[in-house]
Amino acid sequence: MADYLAQDMRACNQVIIDRMQSPVALIPQLAAHLVAAGGKRLRPLLTLASARMCGYDNQDGKLRHVEIAACVEFIHTATLLHDDVVDESQLRRGLASANAIFGNKASVLVGDFLFARAFQILTADASLDVMAILSAASATLAEGEVMQMTTQNDLSTSVDQYLQVIYGKTAALFAAACESGAVIGEATPEKREALRVYGANLGMAFQLVDDALDYAADQAVLGKEVGDDFREGKVTLPVLAAYEAGSEEDRVFWRRVIEDCEQTPEDLDAALARIAATDAIATTLAKAEDYAAKAREALAIFGDGEIKSLLIETASYSASRAS
């Protein structure tokens, strides 16, 4: 990574720590639990890289790209906290989830605090364009999560509906992270649109691979528990593909475990075996690769350079991390 980008990331971490402070001690305590867990910080990196690639040089002395990147991470962290409440996830980034330690109540409220704080920072930055992008993405995110909820346990969900869900819950914020950076970098409308398209497609690839990993990951390596989606009855592409390709006996199995939520302790292994017996994972990863290719193509408008290479590698890595 370019030195100045690594420096931007450190500055962003500092802004995150500084701005999650509150006289109400439980707020930084709980927020620190997620921050210290050291997620990938992929979304703020996208904002920083996009701003830099569009020529933002912080000659204004304001580090606007760093502030906006921290907002993007706050919005993401708020959704993680609220998602923990919702999904009763047991593991998040390899540590016990904040919810398991602090309870539903604190997770909801600290998420709300981070979301409000993000909009305080955005207001101080004063770019109406960036605020429009990030408030719209936040609404789309909530819509995607609600839609995911309504497709849960429903095997008649179409692949298109599934793709709409992952656009809302993941790709919209990736797109907004990149587009916000472009705005800060005063990009031309064409470059701004190119970065939005890059982010949206990267986000789709990222979520597809995440959904594949839920039926394939090595828990110790990835810090994600295999079978989370399965236990919650989430209808993701690996399940839809295995259901589609399965025998009548397979379908009876999937209907029982996903639609009726009747699961025995042996059912996860049975599900993994049924998925492995089809090309469900390959189908999912191939679709991820399609989106990653579109993400890379969107960057054609930019001249070659260190950051462009990084963004291209990010797209390739996102689509290949499962294999």
Add this chain to the structure above:
Amino acid sequence: MADYLAQDMRACNQVIIDRMQSPVALIPQLAAHLVAAGGKRLRPLLTLASARMCGYDNQDGKLRHVEIAACVEFIHTATLLHDDVVDESQLRRGLASANAIFGNKASVLVGDFLFARAFQILTADASLDVMAILSAASATLAEGEVMQMTTQNDLSTSVDQYLQVIYGKTAALFAAACESGAVIGEATPEKREALRVYGANLGMAFQLVDDALDYAADQAVLGKEVGDDFREGKVTLPVLAAYEAGSEEDRVFWRRVIEDCEQTPEDLDAALARIAATDAIATTLAKAEDYAAKAREALAIFGDGEIKSLLIETASYSASRAS
């Protein structure tokens, strides 16, 4: 109420209904449950009245005051939805809570949607001052709710800490609702500050009375279940005053039911009797009346008129509705 203010309120209801729409059907369904319940809409009324009193005449053809008032109600509704998750309230405005019908998950996510939508509307309105006021109030609101959580079940909570909690969870948004209206009405800094102070004190009075009603209200009349706070072990002024004034035997009782959360079905009646045997309710209502008086005094800077009278009556009513 002045005709134009009643018209503003109808326009605000319409904006609320229009802007809670989403292609994801569950969102307007759940939001409508709260909207149809027809709350008092006190907060948006404060924004509308403040804007009008400061001379906003919507000659810009934009109904900015109505849009901002709808945002205030969205932020409030989001916190109600999140509070339902948290507190397992059984009744809200006389109807079963949204959470009881739709579940934790939907309540969290639809609250998030309304919050994001509020900031979309604020961004379109483009007043950085209003955005600063409402994003700061939203952060304070979350802080107040977290602080309430940490004082729950703790009888060593001081009256000052309790007042900080109710400032955060209630008064901050009342203050922001009024101040936002003043900004829209292009008020002088003095009038803007006067309306902020009015709102803050009104909010304190309102919450004190609400906390008194929890140990005194007629459920059928007020749609609020007596004893909600009691069952949750919330440490409110009536409890603090009764604990302070009580005998050692009273204190043993309060420690068991509030601190240790050991409650039998008979304990609510016992608590009501112990509170009635002290001046706990009178103390709480007297404090509410002090804040209401400060709210009324803050309006001295404004000339007499229909709206000023309405705001003064609102303060008096808020402090007296329990008696």
